Amino acid sequence: MIELENVTIQAGGYRLENISFQVASGQYAIVMGPTGIGKTTILEAICGLRSIVCGSIRIAERDVTSWKPADRNVGYVPQDLALFPTLTVQQHLEFAMRLRDEPETVRRERVSELSQVLGIADLLPRGIKGLSGGEKQRVALGRAISFQPPLLLLDEPLSALDAETRKTAQQLLKDINSRWGITVLHVTHHEYEADALAQVRLMMNRDDSGAATIISSDN
Amino acid sequence: MGGISASFILLIVLLLIADLLYTSVDDFWTAVKKPEVQAAFRLTLITCTLAAILSVVVATPLAYLLARFKFPGRWIVDTIVDIPIVLPPLVLGLSLLILFHLPIGDTNLDQWLRDTLRLEITFNWPAVVLAQFAVSCAFAVRTMRVTFEQINPRAEDVARTLGCSRSQAFLKVALPQARKGIITAATISWARALGEFGPIMVFAGSTRFRTEVLSVTVFLELSIGQLDAAVAVSLIMVAMAIVVLLVLRYFGGAGLAEWTSNNKQHD
Numbered sequence A: 001m002i003e004l005e006n007v008t009i010q011a012g013g014y015r016l017e018n019i020s021f022q023v024a025s026g027q028y029a030i031v032m033g034p035t036g037i038g039k040t041t042i043l044e045a046i047c048g049l050r051s052i053v054c055g056s057i058r059i060a061e062r063d064v065t066s067w068k069p070a071d072r073n074v075g076y077v078p079q080d081l082a083l084f085p086t087l088t089v090q091q092h093l094e095f096a097m098r099l100r101d102e103p104e105t106v107r108r109e110r111v112s113e114l115s116q117v118l119g120i121a122d123l124l125p126r127g128i129k130g131l132s133g134g135e136k137q138r139v140a141l142g143r144a145i146s147f148q149p150p151l152l153l154l155d156e157p158l159s160a161l162d163a164e165t166r167k168t169a170q171q172l173l174k175d176i177n178s179r180w181g182i183t184v185l186h187v188t189h190h191e192y193e194a195d196a197l198a199q200v201r202l203m204m205n206r207d208d209s210g211a212a213t214i215i216s217s218d219n
Numbered sequence B: 001m002g003g004i005s006a007s008f009i010l011l012i013v014l015l016l017i018a019d020l021l022y023t024s025v026d027d028f029w030t031a032v033k034k035p036e037v038q039a040a041f042r043l044t045l046i047t048c049t050l051a052a053i054l055s056v057v058v059a060t061p062l063a064y065l066l067a068r069f070k071f072p073g074r075w076i077v078d079t080i081v082d083i084p085i086v087l088p089p090l091v092l093g094l095s096l097l098i099l100f101h102l103p104i105g106d107t108n109l110d111q112w113l114r115d116t117l118r119l120e121i122t123f124n125w126p127a128v129v130l131a132q133f134a135v136s137c138a139f140a141v142r143t144m145r146v147t148f149e150q151i152n153p154r155a156e157d158v159a160r161t162l163g164c165s166r167s168q169a170f171l172k173v174a175l176p177q178a179r180k181g182i183i184t185a186a187t188i189s190w191a192r193a194l195g196e197f198g199p200i201m202v203f204a205g206s207t208r209f210r211t212e213v214l215s216v217t218v219f220l221e222l223s224i225g226q227l228d229a230a231v232a233v234s235l236i237m238v239a240m241a242i243v244v245l246l247v248l249r250y251f252g253g254a255g256l257a258e259w260t261s262n263n264k265q266h267d
Helices: A039-047 A089-099 A104-118 A134-147 A163-180 A189-195 B001-022 B025-033 B035-068 B074-086 B090-100 B107-117 B125-150 B152-160 B166-177 B179-195 B200-205 B216-221 B227-252 B255-261
Strands: A002-011 A014-023 A028-032 A056-059 A074-077 A149-154 A185-189 A202-205 A212-218
Touching: A002 A134, A002 A212, A014 A212, A028 A039, A028 A163, A028 A189, A039 A056, A039 A074, A039 A149, A039 A185, A056 B035, A074 A134, A074 B035, A074 B152, A089 A134, A089 B166, A104 A163, A134 A163, A163 A185, A163 B090, A185 B200, A212 B179, B001 B227, B025 B035, B025 B227, B035 B074, B035 B125, B035 B166, B035 B179, B035 B216, B035 B227, B074 B125, B090 B107, B090 B125, B090 B200, B107 B125, B107 B166, B125 B179, B125 B200, B125 B227, B152 B166, B166 B179, B179 B216, B216 B227
Parallel strands: A028 A185, A028 A202, A074 A149, A149 A185
Antiparallel strands: A002 A014, A002 A056, A202 A212
């Protein structure tokens, strides 16, 4: 479960005020709204990369508002994927597990399972250079869920994919959500993504005073 | 326009040709076989390498700090880093000398290091390394800063969400990407240390077989009228500089342009 309560974020010249919403455990939530309204900012605040002015953030029943990103246990796939250029695909999948000192047998098992589910088993020894957009996106996804986080944040993860790959990726995201019961918060501009994936919709808009608001509705 | 530019290239080429024509192969080998020149060559290699390693070790975290974080007084740190680049070399050497001999109670830094660590700095080889490091490190910081600024910080952000502390994100994600920049910074620092003369003369002196590096050899040979030997040693330094430039060209990119634009004449 993820819950934001009266969260205010100051980001450069603009301010998001009193943002509140709740997504139940295991649900797939789509966040939509006009460009520049602060969708990415909210994701960054949830995973701890951006500090908030006030309010509280609760993940899996725990108040993580003042926690460091490393302690929040949140999987995050940014829009630009931000893969590690010096690591292989396998090293990406093992990265978080190594930080958690998972035994090698556990690492090997999980990498094998993840790479099968994501369809990247053949890519494991390869570096990031030369991978297609779809392959890179799967690697970023695998890296984000490799440590079995209760919450996965996706920032326009399908925007760089062609129509065919996007459909496959959408199905993959559904599978990940249902297979591991991960709560997903997925930012997108596209209605068809929301139609295909959303169990909950979070619409961001500006009110009369210009402040960003968020309205939650079940799909 | 082309003619003006060509005149500079011509000047450099003519300088090298003049050096080559001035000396003969026999004179060159005679100079190279001198024990003091060989000792100076060895000391140059050792001190330049130590100064370059020290510079990279110190510059890398400092450059990362300047490239990634906004903190109070950042501009002051940024300005201080540049001081050795713009400071007249003799002033730098004098400042080092004063620092190590400034009275602290009934002792001074030089004396304290000698008494406690048995490390003799002033007018010994560590002074050569320190004088070289003082300038080289500034260039290494500039090079590493450009390197880190060219690396996307998002990867480090994501690493932090995966469980890394800030220092782990630096070590596991940023540093491996900065490999070429580190090699460039080390090479630039090494080259800068090779050309150092003024601070070494003031802080380390010019004692043969003890603090004499190749740049000092050129000066000493000149001062006793041994122009042939001075030119021969100069040619060795030219050869070393060319090797450094080839290494820089090979690794290309990060830092080279920055270094070139910052590399004001020191000695």
